[in-house]
Amino acid sequence: xxxxxxxxPTLSVQEGDNxxxxxxxxxxxxxxxxxxxQESGKGPQFIIDIRxxxxxxxxxxxxxxxxxTVKHLSLQIAATQPGDSAVYFCAETRSSGGSYIPTFGRGTxxxxxx
Amino acid sequence: DAGVIQSPRHEVTEMGxxxxxxxxPISGHNSLFWYRQTMMRGLELLIYFNxxxxxxxxxxxxxxxxxxxxxxxxxxxxIQPSEPRDSAVYFCASSPMGRxxxxxxxxxxxxxxxx
Numbered sequence: 001x002x003x004x005x006x007x008x009p010t011l012s013v014q015e016g017d018n019x020x021x022x023x024x025x026x027x028x029x030x031x032x033x034x035x036x037x038q039e040s041g042k043g044p045q046f047i048i049d050i051r052x053x054x055x056x057x058x059x060x061x062x063x064x065x066x067x068x069t070v071k072h073l074s075l076q077i078a079a080t081q082p083g084d085s086a087v088y089f090c091a092e093t094r095s096s097g098g099s100y101i102p103t104f105g106r107g108t109x110x111x112x113x114x
Numbered sequence: 115d116a117g118v119i120q121s122p123r124h125e126v127t128e129m130g131x132x133x134x135x136x137x138x139p140i141s142g143h144n145s146l147f148w149y150r151q152t153m154m155r156g157l158e159l160l161i162y163f164n165x166x167x168x169x170x171x172x173x174x175x176x177x178x179x180x181x182x183x184x185x186x187x188x189x190x191x192x193i194q195p196s197e198p199r200d201s202a203v204y205f206c207a208s209s210p211m212g213r214x215x216x217x218x219x220x221x222x223x224x225x226x227x228x229x
Contacts, residue, residue, distance in 0.1 A: 104156060106156045
């Protein structure tokens with residue numbers, strides 16, 4: 001889930017396990033959601049996105065689930081690898097004057113143990 | 115394409131000095147964002163440009179911060195005068211969508227330390 005305060009929530013898994021990272025978003029009017037991965041010393045990188053008219057979308061080893069009823073998003077990573085260790089952010093997109101602006105959650109740190 | 119290019123990679127300055135951060139978006143992208151990242155506040159949107167025009171600057175902390183985009187291939191974020199609380203990683207991101215948002219492509223960031 002998302003954090004308040006100084007420390008990010010952390011998920012520790014063993015290599016080969018499946019990982020589930022959760023995100024609660026705030027704006028019921030948001031209609032587009034993206035998961036980003038941020039490795040140490042780098043900028044966030046796009047992983048997968050989903051629009052509000054869908055409840056599930058699959059990519060390579062990743063699946064995003066959207067529950068609009070409870071404003072909840074999750075990212076599932078199959079067969080987690082050490083290279084998946086990073087901070088993961090969800091972003092919800094809201095409309096502002098005809099433009100769409102993403103707002104990021106606080107992030108979850110994923111640690112994969114070999 | 116080289117991706118979004120930010121400079122400098124690291125900046126250390128003293129309180130009161132002017133700081134200028136630079137960004138070159140991906141060619142053809144028409145939306146550009148400046149974000150600030152800290153442990154306390156996460157990723158905060160500072161300002162957003164669409165077709166070189168500032169659309170939303172409500173995230174700019176105060177008058178000490180200003181941003182410009184004189185053309186489609188260059189943007190600057192200036193802090194004058196800088197303060198220790200401005201210390202953070204500043205990211206520039208660009209997007210190919212005219213409406214902004216959608217998928218963002220981030221640069222590697224500028225680590226700013228104000229002493």
